[in-house]
Amino acid sequence: GAVVSQHPSRVxxxxxxxxxxxxxxxxxxxxxxxxxxxxPKQSLMLMATSNEGSKATxxxxxxxxxxxxxxxxxxxxxxxxxxxxxxDSSFYICSASALRxxxxxxxxxxxxxxxxx
Amino acid sequence: xxxxxxxxxxxxxxxxxxxxxYCNSSSVFSSLQWYRQEPGEGPVLLVTVVxxxxxxxxxxxxxxxxxxRKDSSLHITAAQTGDTGLYLCxxxxxxxxxxxxxxxxxxRLKVLA
Numbered sequence: 001g002a003v004v005s006q007h008p009s010r011v012x013x014x015x016x017x018x019x020x021x022x023x024x025x026x027x028x029x030x031x032x033x034x035x036x037x038x039x040p041k042q043s044l045m046l047m048a049t050s051n052e053g054s055k056a057t058x059x060x061x062x063x064x065x066x067x068x069x070x071x072x073x074x075x076x077x078x079x080x081x082x083x084x085x086x087x088d089s090s091f092y093i094c095s096a097s098a099l100r101x102x103x104x105x106x107x108x109x110x111x112x113x114x115x116x117x
Numbered sequence: 118x119x120x121x122x123x124x125x126x127x128x129x130x131x132x133x134x135x136x137x138x139y140c141n142s143s144s145v146f147s148s149l150q151w152y153r154q155e156p157g158e159g160p161v162l163l164v165t166v167v168x169x170x171x172x173x174x175x176x177x178x179x180x181x182x183x184x185x186r187k188d189s190s191l192h193i194t195a196a197q198t199g200d201t202g203l204y205l206c207x208x209x210x211x212x213x214x215x216x217x218x219x220x221x222x223x224x225r226l227k228v229l230a
Binding site: 004032036042095107 | 213
């Protein structure tokens with residue numbers, strides 16, 4: 001399957017600072033990338049859908065100004081958690097798809113464990 | 118509103134037992150995927166089902182897509198401790214011109230030795 005690399009895998013930051021998470025598709029071009037948040041023992045909740053060269057589409061309840069998403073190229077999308085607070089601590093996962101439509105099979109990054117202290 | 122509901126949410130069984138996990142929706146999906154996720158890692162794709170009524174087998178795992186493409190099931194035969202993990206169904210939906218890839222509520226399986 002296709003490879004998606006997410007970096008960093010773990011990050012600890014101080015409250016009030018910003019953290020950037022990178023998601024790269026290594027062996028294919030991803031026109032669409034998805035960002036998820038996962039709380040302990042729960043499923044993945046879609047935060048936003050990111051299309052290359054256009055603004056991300058955020059899910060209801062997700063603050064656009066807090067979770068900045070940039071999809072500048074077909075192989076890279078970034079999620080920046082701005083002015084992080086302890087409640088932002090979570091497991092963040094990205095996925096990339098080479099297709100826009102039918103029979104999408106998303107390939108996932110390894111996830112980023114964010115801890116805000 | 119959760120588009121993909123999984124049941125049961127949690128299942129603890131003895132090694133060697135059989136089990137079935139269900140993924141239900143009121144919406145039609147062009148395809149559904151099943152994943153397994155270990156703690157601290159990203160989900161790993163197990164299978165994709167595309168055609169209504171389709172049955173796919175992956176060793177001891179049997180996946181079925183409902184005739185109406187609104188539901189799917191995962192059956193594990195003779196469960197092993199290595200099957201322990203979080204099982205997730207997922208599919209893509211077109212909403213307001215944007216394709217979104219969403220996950221089910223998840224089923225946490227624990228297989229005891």
